[in-house]
Structure formats: C-alpha cells, structure tokens
Amino acid sequence: MEQKKQTDKGAEKVIEIKGLMKSFGNFHVLKGIDLDVYKGENLVVLGKSGTGKSVLIKIIVGLLTPDAGDVKVLGQLVDQITYKELLELRLKVGFSFQNSALYDSMTVRENLEFPLVRNQKNLTKAEVKHAVEEMLDAVGLLNTINQMPSELSGGQRKRIGIARTLILRPEIMLYDEPTAGLDPITCLEINNLINEVQTRFHTSSIVITHDLTCAKSVGNRVAMLLDGQFQRVGTFEEVFNTNDERVKPFYDYNFIQ
C-alpha cells in the first residue's frame, strides 16, 4: 500500500469545526468537537457505529443542524446562511451516500444529468451528454449508462453515486462509508477511486469509515471519534501507535481478522 502524503498544515482550511455539539434527546452524539480540514487532504474519520460520524458530515452539508458550535465550510457558517446560500454552497460540496442513494426511477444517465441540468442551465444537450459520458468514463462505468440502478452491483452503485456527485465539480467530497458492504477487491477499487478523485479533481475530502484498510489507503490524516469527541488525530501511524485501550481493539480487530 502506497504511503499517503502528509497533510500540508500551512494550506488553506476548507472546513473549520469548533465546539460542535449534537444530541438526539438525551443521547449526546457529538460533545464539542473541533476539526480542521485542509485544502487538498483526505481526512478519514474513524469510529464505531453510532458514534456520530455520519451525523458530523450531515451537519457539514446542512442536512442536520448543530445544537451548538460553529461549522465553517469554505468560509461560510453553514447554520447561519440562507437556504439559497446553502444551495449554492452545496454545489461545492459533494456527498457520497452510504447506500449510494441513486434515484431508482431513473437510468444511470438520468441520475447524472439530474443535478447537472438543474444547476448549470446554460449547458447545451451535447455538453450535458459529454459531461455525463466523461464522468462515467472517469469511474470506469460508461457501459452502464442506460442501465437502471437496480441492475447494478453494490460497487457499481457506489461508483455511479460518486460520479453523480463529481459531475458538479465540487471542491469538497464527503464520503459516507464508501466501502461498507463491499467485497475486498471492490473495496480496493473504491479506495483507488477516492485517491484518483483527490488527485484528478483536486478535492479535499472527509471519508467516514470503520474500515482501517480504507483509512490507511486513502487518508492523509485520520481522526478517531470516540465518546463524542476526537480522541486522536494524526497520520494513520500516529493514531494507532498507542496503548489506548479504546483504540487498540479497533486496530487489532481490523488487521488481525
């Protein structure tokens, strides 16, 4: 596995989170977390199921609102902007869902056209067609263009989901469990795709996962979310070079298994 480049901490911050708190009733999911994401880096957020990893990125993209704290994305406080401004911000933030969330009544082509024609109204039909085919080619699935989502495999759906997100050329990518439920070979392909997206489209990303192979393969930095807070943030080695009993089992299980 190729060693990922270290994050340039002198780079511009694309996401700044300070004192973020989120509770669902009496269940405190995020207990005042701080996090910065630098331009061009892939930051992996690791943690057990139910620790609030997905909640974190849903707050970043404005699908959920925080109880307290500041979430600044590309210089804008997400919970303080208008709905119109939020829609404009979302053009710059791509979100890849855990279950791909492809529109199942549309073909692959229509899935990719959907965000494009609604957000770039000046494009001609030929330009839309070209953009869709180019993006499908980038994820290696041009041959599925006329298929329905139900005809695709799990890995293909993930790739199409990523392609649909990338078609708007976002500056930031948020991946929610990109390798969940996939076989090891497909996981490897998705990891490679995430790295390729980073270099080819110059995106900064947050990757939510509990798959350490994915974390090691795609992350410039890793942040370990435990008990509602980031307990360890650093390179993969820095995070797991510890005797912390809450972190060690995570590593042991993933790699010993």
Next chain:
Amino acid sequence: MESKTEQPLEQEKEVKGPGRLSRMFLTLYDVYKFIARFFKEGFLPPYELKELFRQCYEIGYRSALLISTTGFITGIVFTKQSRPSLSEFGATSWLPSLVGIALLRTLAPLLTGLIAAGKVGSSIGAELGSMRVTEQIDAMEVSATNPFKFLVSTRVLAATITIPILTFYTAMVGMCGALLNVSLSENTSAKAFFQSSLEQITFLDFTASTIKAILFGFTIGVVGCYQGYNSSKGTEGVGKAANSAVVIAMFLIFIEEVVSVQFFSLFRT
C-alpha cells in the same frame, strides 16, 4: 435552530414526547407549514414542467381503468335502483336527469376522489416514503436541488389538475352505463337520453363539481406527499406512509364532501 431540510428526525420527535393533544396540534402546524411551502415554492420558477406532465400522465393512467369500470357500473346500478321508485310516481322520464345530476353533483367527484385516494395517494406516499428512507431525497438536497419543488409541488399540482378531469370522465362513463341500462328496458335514443340529462344540469352544478374535484385532488396530493416526505423508520415507515395517505385522504374527502354540499346548497333555490 431550524433544520434546513425540514426533515423530522425520529429521535428528536420521540424524546420531546409531548402529549397526544399537543402532538396533534404540532402535526397540524407541520401540515400548515407544508401547504404554505407548496404555495410559496410551487408557483415560482424554476418550473419542473416535464415532471409535472409525467405525474399528470401517471395519475391519469394509474386510475383510468379502475375509474372507468367503477363509473360504468355505478351508472348501471344507480339507474337500476332508481327506476322502481320513479315508476311508482310515473316519473321514469326523469331518470336521465336524476342520474345526470346525481353523477355530476356527488357520485363522480366522490368516486373519483376515493379511487384516486387509494390508487394515487398510496402510490405517492409509498414512492416518496421509499425515497426518504433510501436517502434519495437527501441526495437531491445535497446536489443543490430543491426536492420539495421537484417531488412535492409537481405531485400536488398534478393531482389537483388531473382529478377534476377524471371526475368529468367518470361522470361521462357513468352516463354511458346509465344509458345502457335504460336502453335495455325502453326504446330511448342516446341523443334524447343525454339531452334529457344535460338540460337539468346548471352552471352551479358544474362549478360545484369542479371545485370539489379540485379540492379532492389537492387533498390527495398533499396528504400523500406529506406522509411520504416525512416518513421514517425504514420499510415499516414506508408502509405506514402509504397506508396513512389513503386513510387520511379518504376521511378528509368525506368531510370535504359534507361541507361542500352544505356550502353549495346555500346557492340553490
């Protein structure tokens, strides 16, 4: 702090735990906001005309066969059942106008509304519910598309436009059924039958029927969309959304029928 997506979070709902009455008022307020959002966003550009026409076609296509059958049978049965009573008074010549008025004023709007509530309402509830639980609605949100406009506004408008058209279609098919029944027992031409039916129908009947059908269509669209758009709890939630969409829409249609009958009777001498 208000949610940007107005997506209810199940955990939040459960823990707040207001009483049943408070919950009812909260839901009513939520429905009011939903309807207000439809009027605020539904008529402003960008227009989703392609999706609107697709929904109109879907609603019409989905209900056409069932409505045709039901309307036709209703026409036959109503005529058959009314004939003996009219015969007692030697007033069988009034049969076409009786059937025409009954169909236009009440039977056609009510039948169409109830059938559409079952066919269309459940389908909208299930479709949007399934899109909610599989995060397709969230996917629209994050791709900078307003899902309310694309999914809700188009469906509510389509139901509001299509149900009145289906209502008049039901009335027409019902009249054909009535004609069949009349033709089997006496020698009446189709022209004379329709002439006799239509001459008793007033502009008020036509207007009242149209207004009722618009109201029923709007109700079916709003209830189906509200239930589906706000569904949760996975597949169980989808089933619940589809079921509630039908039950609530039917209940509201009956209430609207009673109220509108009272209201329009004020204008009749």
